[in-house]
Amino acid sequence: MKNLLYKEFKLSTNVQTIIFTILACLVIIPSWPSLISFMYPLIAIITIFPISSANQDPLYTSFLPIKKKDIVKARILYIMCIEIIAILISIPFALIRKYLLSSIILNDLGINLALYGIVLFIYTIFNLILIPWVYKKIDKTALPTTISTIIIMFLIVLIMMVFILIPQAAFFINDYSTLPSLLTQISVLTLGILLFISSYFLIYKLAGNNFLKTDL
Numbered sequence: 001m002k003n004l005l006y007k008e009f010k011l012s013t014n015v016q017t018i019i020f021t022i023l024a025c026l027v028i029i030p031s032w033p034s035l036i037s038f039m040y041p042l043i044a045i046i047t048i049f050p051i052s053s054a055n056q057d058p059l060y061t062s063f064l065p066i067k068k069k070d071i072v073k074a075r076i077l078y079i080m081c082i083e084i085i086a087i088l089i090s091i092p093f094a095l096i097r098k099y100l101l102s103s104i105i106l107n108d109l110g111i112n113l114a115l116y117g118i119v120l121f122i123y124t125i126f127n128l129i130l131i132p133w134v135y136k137k138i139d140k141t142a143l144p145t146t147i148s149t150i151i152i153m154f155l156i157v158l159i160m161m162v163f164i165l166i167p168q169a170a171f172f173i174n175d176y177s178t179l180p181s182l183l184t185q186i187s188v189l190t191l192g193i194l195l196f197i198s199s200y201f202l203i204y205k206l207a208g209n210n211f212l213k214t215d216l
Contacts (some may be wrong), residue, residue, distance in 0.1 A: 114188035
């Protein structure tokens with residue numbers, strides 16, 4: 001598995017993947033809703049599948065003396081690694097925005113622990129929709145990537161609208177001085193982490209079964 005994951009990083013990583021993953025740093029912009037910058041890593045991910053398909057990577061990998069499901073497992077782990085890397089890249093920029101650039105709490109989710117829990121939730125939904133769907137027909141990735149992106153964009157806008165339309169929610173989730181607010185942030189983050197990790201097993205089962213039925 002280590003070699004397959006190395007292969008993914010070596011052969012599936014393209015310029016677009018690198019650039020859009022790094023763009024998670026745009027969370028530093030004070031006037032932007034904090035969730036927007038986490039959309040870019042998803043664009044990085046959707047570039048992987050068409051390029052991989054064009055390079056005949058699934059066909060090549062299937063000829064290797066490995067289980068067909070292991071191909072899917074490596075790709076899932078690779079995608080989740082990209083998402084985690086994007087989050088790690090964003091953290092120092094988020095801290096700069098919060099403590100050095102702007103102390104004003106706008107009607108926005110803002111920079112807090114709950115933000116990263118919600119980001120992990122969004123990434124979980126994206127992975128659950130995209131990956132199993134792609135592995136139904138590995139050579140036809142346009143529809144799954146397009147629909148997955150549209151759904152996640154709608155979800156992000158919906159979450160942002162909650163904080164725009166309910167200013168009290170924005171102030172509550174960005175308040176570190178009260179115990180209920182802090183516990184809410186920690187709970188959302190913890191739930192996001194648990195969902196993100198546990199979703200791997202469901203995605204692997206669904207995508208793996210779909211790939212076994214695929215005729216390359």
